[in-house]
Amino acid sequence: MSRVIGLSGSLRRGSLNTMLLRACQALAPADMEIEILSLSEIPMYNGDVHEAGLPAVVDNFVSALREADGLVIACPEYNRSVPAVLKNAIDWASKTPPQPFDSKPIAITGASRGVLGTIMANHHLRQIFVYLNANTLNGPEVLVGNAGDKFDKNGELIDDTTRQFVSDYLSKLQDAIDI
Numbered sequence: 001m002s003r004v005i006g007l008s009g010s011l012r013r014g015s016l017n018t019m020l021l022r023a024c025q026a027l028a029p030a031d032m033e034i035e036i037l038s039l040s041e042i043p044m045y046n047g048d049v050h051e052a053g054l055p056a057v058v059d060n061f062v063s064a065l066r067e068a069d070g071l072v073i074a075c076p077e078y079n080r081s082v083p084a085v086l087k088n089a090i091d092w093a094s095k096t097p098p099q100p101f102d103s104k105p106i107a108i109t110g111a112s113r114g115v116l117g118t119i120m121a122n123h124h125l126r127q128i129f130v131y132l133n134a135n136t137l138n139g140p141e142v143l144v145g146n147a148g149d150k151f152d153k154n155g156e157l158i159d160d161t162t163r164q165f166v167s168d169y170l171s172k173l174q175d176a177i178d179i
């Protein structure tokens with residue numbers, strides 16, 4: 001069984017990206033378990049706080065990343081880039097050796113009400129992970145545009161094409177973990 005951590009770049013209760021992450025949980029291969037970790041308690045990075053001792057919430061978060069076989073990230077796009085909450089969590093983790101992204105298989109997806117479906121945020125996130133030497137999955141990317149129409153009122157992903165894309169993408173994540 002592979003253990004994968006899911007991160008949503010949105011803290012919002014009704015987040016489309018968290019819905020997408022839940023769809024990932026439901027559509028994961030049989031031998032993959034996805035645990036969603038919330039970023040809501042991670043403080044803003046501050047070198048002084050870090051020097052005084054890693055906050056327990058950050059320590060637990062980074063340990064979970066380190067122990068995971070892979071990650072799946074559902075990242076919204078804010079002003080054509082990565083939301084601060086996700087960048088901040090990555091920044092903490094990157095300064096906590098051994099940094100947990102090194103060689104880690106990472107699937108990146110995202111949902112937006114807009115037609116371009118987080119394309120710029122997705123690429124900015126990939127740039128960050130190049131620097132951190134992660135093993136990010138490449139194409140075909142799973143960018144969920146017009147996402148407001150693709151989930152029902154219970155948060156279920158109801159678009160069959162997107163469900164298939166998500167399912168195929170997670171199979172590739174499993175392949176990357178198995179190598």
Ligand SMILES: Cc1cc2nc3c(=O)[nH]c(=O)nc-3n(C[C@H](O)[C@H](O)[C@H](O)COP(=O)(O)O)c2cc1C
Pocket residue numbers: 010011012014015016017018076077078079080081111112113114116117118
């Ligand atoms: C500060 C801010 C900036 C945004 N910028 C973009 C953007 O550049 N591109 C885009 O497609 N949507 C943008 N949006 C809209 C988000 O895609 C939309 O709010 C989406 O639902 C957020 O994800 P969530 O539902 O997971 O919270 C922005 C939203 C906020 C709050």
